[in-house]
Amino acid sequence: xxxxxxxxxxxxxxxxxxxxxxxxxxxxxxxxxxxxxxxxxxxxxxxxxxxxxxxxxxxxxxxxxxxxxxxxxxxxxxxxxxxxxxxxxxxxxxxxxxxxxxxxxxxxxxxxxxxxxxxxxxxxxxxxxxxxxxxxxxxxxxxxxxxxxxxxxxxxxxxxxxxxxxxxxxxxxxxxxxxxxxxxxxxxxxxxxxxxxxxxxxxxxxxxxxxxxxxxxxxxxxxxxxxxxxxxxxxxxxxxxxxxxxxxxxxxxxxxxxxxxxxxxxxxxxxxxxxxxxxxxxxxxxxxxxxxxxxxxxxxxxxxxxxxxxxxxxxx
Amino acid sequence: xxxxxxxxxxxxxxxxxxxxxxxxxxxxxxxxxxxxxxxxxxxxxxxxxxxxxxxxxxxxxxxxxxxxxxxxxxxxxxxxxxxxxxxxxxxxxxxxxxxxxxxxxxxxxxxxxxxxxxxxxxxxxxxxxxxxxxxxxxxxxxxx
Numbered sequence: 001x002x003x004x005x006x007x008x009x010x011x012x013x014x015x016x017x018x019x020x021x022x023x024x025x026x027x028x029x030x031x032x033x034x035x036x037x038x039x040x041x042x043x044x045x046x047x048x049x050x051x052x053x054x055x056x057x058x059x060x061x062x063x064x065x066x067x068x069x070x071x072x073x074x075x076x077x078x079x080x081x082x083x084x085x086x087x088x089x090x091x092x093x094x095x096x097x098x099x100x101x102x103x104x105x106x107x108x109x110x111x112x113x114x115x116x117x118x119x120x121x122x123x124x125x126x127x128x129x130x131x132x133x134x135x136x137x138x139x140x141x142x143x144x145x146x147x148x149x150x151x152x153x154x155x156x157x158x159x160x161x162x163x164x165x166x167x168x169x170x171x172x173x174x175x176x177x178x179x180x181x182x183x184x185x186x187x188x189x190x191x192x193x194x195x196x197x198x199x200x201x202x203x204x205x206x207x208x209x210x211x212x213x214x215x216x217x218x219x220x221x222x223x224x225x226x227x228x229x230x231x232x233x234x235x236x237x238x239x240x241x242x243x244x245x246x247x248x249x250x251x252x253x254x255x256x257x258x259x260x261x262x263x264x265x266x267x268x269x270x271x272x273x274x275x276x277x278x279x280x281x282x283x284x285x286x287x288x289x290x291x292x293x294x295x296x297x298x299x300x301x302x303x304x305x306x307x308x309x310x311x312x313x314x315x316x
Numbered sequence: 317x318x319x320x321x322x323x324x325x326x327x328x329x330x331x332x333x334x335x336x337x338x339x340x341x342x343x344x345x346x347x348x349x350x351x352x353x354x355x356x357x358x359x360x361x362x363x364x365x366x367x368x369x370x371x372x373x374x375x376x377x378x379x380x381x382x383x384x385x386x387x388x389x390x391x392x393x394x395x396x397x398x399x400x401x402x403x404x405x406x407x408x409x410x411x412x413x414x415x416x417x418x419x420x421x422x423x424x425x426x427x428x429x430x431x432x433x434x435x436x437x438x439x440x441x442x443x444x445x446x447x448x449x450x451x452x453x454x455x456x457x458x459x460x
Binding site for chain 2: 041044045048049052056160161165233235236238243250253254257
């Protein structure tokens with residue numbers, strides 16, 4: 001049987017752990033609130049960019065080169081967004097799982113679409129390379145034995161759009177050089193504090209259907225921004241092509257940025273929930289230990305009293 | 317008189333939202349002033365100064381590239397960055413410009429993309445400085 005001293009020591013250590021987890025929970029809660037605000041702040045921009053794009057859609061549909069070019073998929077570049085540190089529940093494990101699934105079963109990744117037409121790959125096996133954001137994803141990809149093109153581990157917890165410009169640049173350059181035929185991003189969508197979903201989204205080639213879906217998911221009020229209105233004649237300066245060339249890189253950046261912000265909000269809420277669970281578990285454990293401690297103490301006292309009275313009885 | 321419903325957004329936040337009477341923007345081919353009932357218009361922006369007239373006073377802003385969409389008295393300005401003149405810290409803008417220029421000098425063998433980025437940064441800071449300075453002189457004039 002454990003001595004009272006050992007149990008007291010354990011009670012103290014569990015108590016200290018509880019203090020730490022409670023502090024971490026509160027920190028995550030504050031960070032989550034900020035991340036969610038920044039996710040909301042990007043929405044007006046996304047809508048406005050989308051609206052310009054829809055209004056340029058005539059030029060958009062004729063323009064079939066560069067970032068819009070749809071090719072057969074032989075090589076895929078995937079961006080995996082995870083955290084640098086652990087202690088955030090299943091957040092990183094879920095992304096790692098999704099990555100393993102897609103690597104083992106790359107059917108979805110290997111299809112490109114133009115409208116409703118599917119372009120099937122010639123060969124069965126496709127190659128997948130990764131850009132990782134966050135150390136945990138880097139490790140997961142490395143374990144899966146895949147090639148890492150670039151790795152970003154030092155993003156601030158509330159990144160500026162400037163911070164993701166590099167990522168966007170790499171992605172676009174590689175695509176334009178035809179090194180990769182498709183670019184996707186693995187991230188965690190923040191649905192609510194209790195619910196986060198791992199998602200794979202196509203970045204390149206830029207597809208109207210995908211973008212439309214994304215904007216609709218961002219906000220049900222998409223109609224307000226005229227997504228369903230007929231296209232009007234615009235005067236475009238200097239030319240539709242230059243404006244499109246200006247918009248596309250920004251759309252890519254915005255999408256990456258948005259994915260990072262969503263992942264951030266998810267990460268913090270996952271951490272918050274994990275830490276809340278840990279705090280509760282620590283509380284229960286402390287109660288159990290205190291109970292055990294009191295039992296032992298009680299037993300000892302009873303025993304001592306019994307001994308004393310036995311000693312007394314022997315003297316009389 | 318009808319007003320233009322203006323919205324200036326950057327990826328990080330909505331900078332301005334409200335009705336205005338007139339706006340002057342730095343577009344890629346020069347400067348454009350938009351009044352209510354202008355025809356539908358899309359253009360790309362370059363770094364420079366936005367000047368907008370509301371009912372009360374004039375407002376000045378520094379932008380660094382982006383694009384605009386005007387349709388039926390709704391104007392959306394999508395800027396990479398946008399700052400109101402009174403929020404600009406001229407000293408810091410000056411420092412940032414110097415840093416960018418040094419970068420430009422130091423690395424002569426930059427690839428085109430990087431060079432363009434640094435050049436754009438310099439232009440952005442120059443626009444900020446200009447707008448900030450103007451704001452300062454305007455303020456001191458009204459004080460006198």
